[in-house]
Structures are given as structure tokens and as C-alpha cells.
Amino acid sequence: MKFFLDTANLDELRDAAAMGIVDGVTTNPSLVAKEGKDFKTLVAEICEIVPGPVSAEVVSTEANAMVKEGRELAKIADNIVVKLPTIAEGVKALTVLAGEGVKTNLTLVFQPLQALIVAKAGATFVSPFLGRLDDIGHDGMEVLSEIRQIYDNYGFRTEILAASLRHPLHVAQAAKVGADIGTMPYKTFKSLLNHPLTDIGLERFLADWKAAQQ
């Protein structure tokens, strides 16, 4: 399973990337707005820190305008992935951009048919938002598992990018169900390794070692 970081914060990205297990980055307009920086400059900096796929999202809602924005974003760096909303206009834009060889990430996916459609249209990545489904009492993991089954049934090569992962259990479950990628906030990424018994065990090892030196 690949790990993507769901952030536009450069300090978070630098720190996480130093562990050598960050395979890509996802951003969205909300995350970019939080940083208060020029969008394209910020995305270019992110692309330098993480050489893997970096999703940058369009803000237009009409296909031609999305295509225009997507082409501009794709010029920023070779590793840019154009993020498009999963609406009819987004699928039209996807068809054009995919035809031009631009990598795409279809976002705001909440049910399996949306995922089937964007795979048929040639999306590089599909982003089901698991946490937001859980928030309204639906089972995000079940939707992920249905998408996995549909893609496997037909051999679609669109990669499933499990998004809106809020805690380590979400990441573990997404891996179990077979998501190709999990994108997560920095806070979740940092908590993946945590276990109290690891901390207690290490403390004990070091205390025993110190005692033996006296």
C-alpha cells in the first residue's frame, strides 16, 4: 500500500518525507487555503519535496474551464496530478485530459458507481472519502470494498486512493480491503507507528542497560 500525505503544509511534508515512506501528496482547496500562499508556487514547492504524484485540484465547475485549469496545473511539474470533482462536467474534463496524457484524480467519491464511471473514463486515481461517509452513519470501508471488487472484476487500472482517513484504524482497514493508496493527514501519519507497549518496552530496555553500567 502506498502512503500519500493529505496536506499542503511544507513543514509537515518535509518531516514526514524524511521517513522515506511518503509516496505522494494530495491537496484540496481547503488545505491550500489554510496555508495562505500563492497556489502554484506552493504546489511547485510540494512537487520538489515529494517526487511522487502530487494532486492539485481545479476550482472550476464547467468542463472547458476545468480542462484549461488542469492544463495549467499540469505544467507546474512532471509529477502533478489534476484533481477533478466527480460530477458530469468533471468526467467530461477527465476524458479530455486523460486523452492528452494528463494524470487525474477524481475526488469526492461516495458510492461505487461514481468509481466505476471515472475508471471507464480513464482516471489515474479515484478518491473515495471514507471518513466523511462514516460521519453520516454510512460504512466508508464497505464502499471501498465494493469499489475494489468492481475494479478487480473488470481489470480497471485506476488506482484506489482511500481518502478522508482520520485515524490509524482507517489506514489498517483500507490496507486490508485492498486500497492501492491511503492518503492521510500528518497527524494520522505520525500516529501509525505508535504503540504504548513499544514505548514501555524501550524505556525498560534503556533502564536495564543503564543499571548494568553502574
Ligand code: G3P
Ligand atoms: O483530501 C481529501 C480528504 O482526504 C479530506 O479528508 O478529513 O476533510 O474528510 P476530510
